[in-house]
Amino acid sequence: MDVDTDIASQLDSISSISNQKERTQSYLSLLTTLLSSSPPSSNGLITFGRHFTTSTSMAMVVGRRVLGSYVISLCAGTSMEKKGTSALPLDEDLTNDQPRLEELGQEAFSGEKGEEVRRDVVEGVLGGGGLSGWCDEQTTVLRHLHSHLLQLEEDWLGAAKALMQIPLEGTSRLISDEEKLAVYMKIVRLLLECGEWGLAQTHFSRASLFIHVTKDKVTNLSYKLSQARLFDFSARFNEAAQKYHEVSFDSAVAEEDRIQMLKAAVTTSILAPSGPQRSRVLAALNRDDRVHTSISPALVTMLRKMLLEYIVRQEEIKEFESSLEEHQRAKVEGGGTVLERAVREHNVNACGKVYDNISFEALGNILNLDADSAENTARRMIEQGRLRAWIDQPLHLLYFESRTAHDTDAEAQGTAGGLGIESKEKEIEPRLWSERWDDRIRETSTKVEALAEQIHQKGLIHVVPVA
Numbered sequence: 001m002d003v004d005t006d007i008a009s010q011l012d013s014i015s016s017i018s019n020q021k022e023r024t025q026s027y028l029s030l031l032t033t034l035l036s037s038s039p040p041s042s043n044g045l046i047t048f049g050r051h052f053t054t055s056t057s058m059a060m061v062v063g064r065r066v067l068g069s070y071v072i073s074l075c076a077g078t079s080m081e082k083k084g085t086s087a088l089p090l091d092e093d094l095t096n097d098q099p100r101l102e103e104l105g106q107e108a109f110s111g112e113k114g115e116e117v118r119r120d121v122v123e124g125v126l127g128g129g130g131l132s133g134w135c136d137e138q139t140t141v142l143r144h145l146h147s148h149l150l151q152l153e154e155d156w157l158g159a160a161k162a163l164m165q166i167p168l169e170g171t172s173r174l175i176s177d178e179e180k181l182a183v184y185m186k187i188v189r190l191l192l193e194c195g196e197w198g199l200a201q202t203h204f205s206r207a208s209l210f211i212h213v214t215k216d217k218v219t220n221l222s223y224k225l226s227q228a229r230l231f232d233f234s235a236r237f238n239e240a241a242q243k244y245h246e247v248s249f250d251s252a253v254a255e256e257d258r259i260q261m262l263k264a265a266v267t268t269s270i271l272a273p274s275g276p277q278r279s280r281v282l283a284a285l286n287r288d289d290r291v292h293t294s295i296s297p298a299l300v301t302m303l304r305k306m307l308l309e310y311i312v313r314q315e316e317i318k319e320f321e322s323s324l325e326e327h328q329r330a331k332v333e334g335g336g337t338v339l340e341r342a343v344r345e346h347n348v349n350a351c352g353k354v355y356d357n358i359s360f361e362a363l364g365n366i367l368n369l370d371a372d373s374a375e376n377t378a379r380r381m382i383e384q385g386r387l388r389a390w391i392d393q394p395l396h397l398l399y400f401e402s403r404t405a406h407d408t409d410a411e412a413q414g415t416a417g418g419l420g421i422e423s424k425e426k427e428i429e430p431r432l433w434s435e436r437w438d439d440r441i442r443e444t445s446t447k448v449e450a451l452a453e454q455i456h457q458k459g460l461i462h463v464v465p466v467a
Contacts (some may be wrong), residue, residue, distance in 0.1 A: 007034075007044045011051045020062055027066040028097075035073055035108040042117045046124030053139060054130045067138045069101050074118060075141065076105025080148040119149045126165070136173045140166050151190070160190035160199075181210040185219065188226045195327065197233035204230055217252055224250075225261075232264070233327055235338060237272035241265045241281045245288070259294050266295060266303050270320070271328060271338050274345035275386035282307040299323070309350045311366065312343050344369070344377055348387060352400035360396050371396065 010030055017023040034044050052058060052067045109118045122142055131139055147162040164187060168180050184207035191200035204226060211223050228243030244265035248258045266285055272278040285291055286307050292300060302320050305312050321329070321339055332341050344367045351358055351366065364374035378398050381387035388401035 007047050008051075011048065015051075020059055023059075024062050024065055027062070028069060031066065031070060031073070032104065035104050039111050039113055039117060040108045042120040042124065045117075045121045049121065049125035050128055053125055053132060053135055054128070056132055058132075058134065060134060063135065064138075067135055069097060071138050071141050072098055072101045073105030073108065074121065075145055076102040077109060078118075078145065078148060080145055115149070115152075119146075122146045122149065133171070136167065136171055140173075147186075147190075156190045156194040157196060160187050160194075160196070163187050163190070177210045177213040181207055181214055181219065184210070185222055185226065189222065192226060192229050192233070195233075197230060197327075200226070201230055201234070221247065221250055221252055228261075228264075232268055235271075235330070237268040237338075237342075238277050238281055241269035241272060241285070244268060245281075245285060248290075259290070262288070262290055263295055263299065266291060266299055267324070267328070270302055270306055271324075271342050273342065273386065274349050274381070275384070279307075306346055309346070309353050311347050311350045311354075314368065317343055345381055345386070348378055348381060352387070352389065355400065357392075357397050357399045360398065363398060 007030075011027075014023055014026040014030065017026060031048060034040060034048060037044075049067075049070055052063055052070070055063070109115065122145055126139065126142055126146060143162050143166050147159040150156075150159040150162060163183055166183055168175055168183060184203050187203045188200045188207060191197070191203065207223065207226075211220070214220065224243060224247050228240050228247060231237070231240035231243060242265075244261045247253065248261035248265060250258070253261065269278060269281045269285055272281065282303065285303060291303065298316075298319055302312070302316060304310075305316070317339060321337075324339065328339070329337050332338055336344070347366055348363070351363065360371040360375045360378075363378070364371045367374050367377065369377070375391070375396075375398075378387060378389065379391060382389055382391070390399050390401070391397070392399060
């Protein structure tokens with residue numbers, strides 16, 4: 001008879017004992033024997049655990065006491081975070097036994113292959129399916145332990161999936177909103193760690209339903225940081241920059257991490273689509289003294305060029321691109337990367353500070369595009385209200401909206417550049433392109449009539465009467 005069969009036989013024999021106290025002590029005695037062997041048998045411990053987790057006829061008094069002891073011994077010696085982990089319902093006897101069980105568990109899993117055996121046991125108990133509802137508290141703790149063990153191996157996706165198996169809705173056990181929030185936020189952090197931002201967004205939305213219930217500063221900080229990273233992953237760079245900048249002021253964050261958040265804020269602000277919203281974000285960052293003292297000079301130079309609407313050169317783009325994360329190098333519709341699109345749109349606006357109008361061929365040379373692609377870029381920006389200009393299709397020219405005497409480069413740069421004044425963008429009058437075309441024809445006709453009248457008044461044309 002092999003070891004597993006022998007343990008199964010002992011468990012069946014114990015389950016037939018009518019006296020509950022005697023049955024409990026027999027179960028605990030067998031558990032002690034299994035943990036005392038060196039090294040402990042993973043198959044034996046799995047058989048022991050599943051005897052309880054799959055049982056539908058287990059006496060609650062016996063099951064909770066023995067399975068609680070089993071879970072305590074499995075968790076012993078780990079650095080598993082207790083926050084968001086269901087507390088085991090400890091009766092008086094189990095509370096008294098806890099120090100002995102923890103000592104027994106630490107000794108059992110302290111050997112060379114101890115952690116491997118521990119993980120095999122947890123996976124074996126949870127992986128077979130058919131778990132009974134009466135032991136939800138105990139299996140929930142095991143799922144937290146499974147996630148913790150996978151995190152130690154840097155299996156972030158596996159750790160997140162382990163937590164996803166925890167039943168938070170439609171279960172018999174009472175679950176507080178605080179616990180649900182803690183579990184959802186832990187899942188979000190793990191998914192972001194492995195780049196699964198789509199799945200992370202789903203669980204973040206669930207966490208958003210409970211964030212109002214907590215006053216815990218660490219949880220709120222984790223929520224804000226996760227939101228910033230989700231904005232970053234989903235290419236909503238303006239929102240990401242604002243959130244990163246907000247987190248960088250939080251004193252609960254280590255100084256080194258705050259500088260990293262500030263750097264992330266600058267990076268995402270540069271990647272954001274050109275327009276009034278980005279200008280405000282760039283201005284706020286430029287006014288932050290830490291940017292000029294703690295961030296690399298190359299990044300600061302890129303920030304100021306974007307802020308002051310100076311044309312950015314290709315060599316500067318390449319230097320900045322080397323510091324980007326993988327998702328920030330994603331290809332976008334219309335060709336090129338996120339950075340190339342951001343710089344192209346920025347350079348279009350920068351041209352408006354230098355020229356009154358520019359041909360699409362010349363604009364394409366600046367943007368490193370052909371004339372048609374340059375026109376499409378300008379048209380999209382105009383349609384989205386991010387460029388004050390209009391297009392002369394027949395002449396293939398881009399006309400920038402005329403600036404008033406007060407709308408000079410000095411003012412534009414000063415108001416955006418850190419004098420404490422936010423530049424206010426004037427709304428572009430919504431007019432159809434056909435109306436703009438009619439106005440140009442009307443203006444040209446008026447000039448022709450005026451010129452003809454002057455020629456006639458000076459007698460430069462002699463009208464010969466028709467016979």
